Amino acid sequence: MTSHRLPSGGRIDRSRQLTLYFDGRKIPAHPGDTLASAMLAAGESVVARSFKYHRPRGIYSAGVEEPNALVHLRSGERHEPNTRATMIEAFDGLTATGQNAWPNVRFDLSAANRLLAPFIHAGFYYKTFIGPFRGTGFWMFCERFIRKAAGMGTPTKEFDPDRYEKVNAHCDVLVIGAGPAGLAAALSAGRNGARVMLIEQDRELGGGLLSNSAGGASDPWRAAMIAELEAMANVRILIRATVFGAYDCGVFGIVERLWDHVSQPPELQPRQRYWQVRAKQTVMATGAIERPLVFGGNDKPGVMLAGAARTYLNRYGVLPGRRAVVATNNDSAYRVAIDLAEAGSEVTLTDTRPTPPADLAGEAKAAGATVLAGHGVLSADGRPKVKTARIAPVDANGCATGPARRVVCELIAVSAGWSPALHLWSQRQRKPVFEPSANCFLPIADARPELHIAGAALACPEAKAAARQGHAAGADAAKAAGFDKEAGTMPEPASDPSAAWTESPGTTWMFTDQSGKTKGPAFVDFQHDVGVSDIDQAHREGYTSVEHLKRYTTTGMATDQGKLGNVNALARMAELRGQTIPEVGTTSFRPPFTPVAIGALVGHTAGRHYQPTRLSPIHDWHVEGGAKLTQAGLWMRAWYYPQSGEDLRSAYIREAAHVRSAVGMVDVSTLGKIAVQGPDAAEFLNRIYVNGWKTLAIGRLRYGVMLREDGIVLDDGATARLGANDYFMSTTTANAAKVLAFAEQLLQTSWRDLKVHVTSETDNWAAIAVAGPQARALLTKVVDGCDLSAAALPNNHWTHAMIAGVPLRIHRMSFSGELAYEVYIPSGYGHGIWQYLIEAGTEFDLAPYGTEAMGTLRIEKGHVAAPELDGRTTLGDLGLGGMASTKKPYIGSVTMQREGMVDPARPCLVGLVSEGSEGLKSGSILYALEVEAKGHGEGWISSTTYSPALGKNIALGFLTNGRARHGEAIQAVNFLQDHTDHVTVVSPHFYDPEGERQNG
């Protein structure tokens, strides 16, 4: 009789019935079940197919370490591949399907792959696809078939409909794991007054205690501990939460699965929550994971970790096999055998050790089990699941020393010892060391004083001692975090007989026949189908270091990250190298401990909330005025204001032409604005700009260019002198933050002697550029208290003014090339002044224009902007070499003279005119007319527009020796759209090169 539910027992709610579906079959379950326990209860044995050979696989564990029972969960947009059946809580209507199999896991045609097994061993890809075939073509051809045949589940291509959220938290003591050690640690730290977070990945607190029989001696203690912890206001308990990463400075990543245990989250509730916790001290009570024994057919459904068999029996009331073989090399599996026998199983226990522990062996025999000392399991036989086990006497190496006999069984429960779960500890850049007496890796004591370890994670033998250890660790952690009260005495749990695996354990982990060979394929890493033979092959071929072994065989690389297989793989390599496990060493663990949904890490920072959005104070008017918006860095800006039926092109052409014929207005509030103040402000400006600033009078402003330390152009903009020690700097929208940080760096590190403050004022001021022949007439009508005439306010001057009772500043300067002013308004009044100007401007035919027309106007003038200041161009490239002062040093004044920076062959700024009707494309590459369009060419196009002033499509670009080539016809090739234009090289100053319009 196969696995089935017992009439009583377990920690499930038998009063309620749930129905789950696996591959369409109904699986009855109760609240408290997992998908795995319900499937075992229903006698489902084959639940998955393996990665490479499509071997039938069953349920191997009862926890996070599950390598085999991976299933597709849910369907449609909530479909999720590779979920572990052991971790899925049962809910009514749950649907799961088998994966990596066709037509299904019971009958999988791809299982023919196993016939290919001799050919798809370790290194198959490297050997097959390197060598006789040149290039990657053959691999590309084969890859789609290989990927289809070998693999895991398939993901959904639909959008995840669920919400996720992220939380930042702080605590004094973080306790990871709520077994006896973790509960005790949280209690003592909590009693000390520390802020405690207790994190448990299970849905219930108790850890290994939950695998003791319900109503047993450990339950009252567990209940009392939980009751006291839940009553403490300073203790926060998270269940269904996994600490997946341990990072520097006490930062931990936790995913809390709030609503994974129901069919879908309640409306507006997040499915999962990502906690980023900063802990002063941490107690790792992470427990231990049992290791498999390796023998022929050790991956077949029916072979299971011994501890898992006990968990299914005691926690879920499921007898995993009526007839069971329990194979072990240590004491822990005796309790499994005893519990199985007491539940009615016919149990044969094999212990590799010649002298088993007398008391446990006696107890097992009394319960009805047969105990065979010095024995092992040579093979699990039966297809597709275990029907018999071949048992033989073995020596210390696991090699058979006598004839084998067959034992009929449905369950082979195995234990090759336990591995403390040191993943999180090891993530903090440390490797654990192998401790032969406990036959496992252990953390180095005191390697990290802020990390305390307790319980099975420290190979503590049983619950009572683990609780004591946890209690002490919790008190130590609280003390180190500054809480040093007397924690009082703690009630102690009953001695837990289940985990005594450290008492002189055997080291045998693999069984072979007398010739030293395993009887049939024997697996080390189940999930990636890595067999003993693959480890042997890696050794034969020279991949003997653990890091090479891992990568060559892929052992330990699947979603379970070698939780089960790693130590056995190391043991095999150690044997082959004639060394011990400590000499061979181990690989590092990295986050995450268990798979984490990307959605949880993203939280709400997706889509529009990926980054903050910045809005101009005038933004609402643009939206109400029908503007199309565009994104400029974090800013949303008005792109163009379409009139009825207009598209982008017709709108911007109209807007730009209107500025040149009447007057337009554009919102330039996004420009960076920096107050530069202090007695040394002029000296500071003189150092960071290439041009001179010592002579700038109050009331004037000047255009400046600044370089990076390496001599490349950083940014440009106008700076106005407001007072004796008070300057107002503007930067481009894109570089505002960079310029401010650079200024702060210089003033706080190298130039600490300068008495200067820099302060961002970007958000303090709205700014409106008013440009066009009617600009002066319009502003003169609305201002009070100032004279805007050409004589009183020439270009590059500014003045205080009042508009509609609002005190503001008017800077006369031009980006468009027209008579133009920038009006700086305290931001709260920005929207009002814009509206006021719109109304007052009717008689001057004022029209707003967007960033697209602003670009057109500046390209017509040959003014450089972000596409030209691309972090590669020099002053000379931009035609601004004449601005550089020769009388003073400035940032980059020496480095800009480097050989490559002054090479006359560097591409420099040119204008380009196309006679064609189609616009040019930025990024097109420039070639001489007569050459083939190949390679890097002689330059590129940086900015393009249709110019209403010229009636042609024009562009700015960079061309080798460009200044000497005005008039030459060249080709501009847009490789992305396979399009070539013939263009004429001209001066970049297409329009009004003398500047008569702006200076008028």
Add this chain to the structure above:
Amino acid sequence: MLRLNCPVCGLRDETEFSYLGDATVQRPGMGNTDPAAWSDFVFIRDNPRGAHSELWHHVSGCRQWLVVERDTATHKIGTCRLAREDVR
């Protein structure tokens, strides 16, 4: 994630800061016209394993530049002081 103890704001997450690099590099004086000195300053850095003194900017906080002692091998953070008060 690193956590830095800003002398103005207290212990804060790395994400509030931006990193510049070696804090021991001296910027040549403004009057220095030796290209080699500038080339060293701009381009040449040691890449030590172990103790490293480095500049961080509390860009989403007090906007102070800080000199942080960090061990590049262990990420252990030592002292963290204002660059403007750094004694050279």
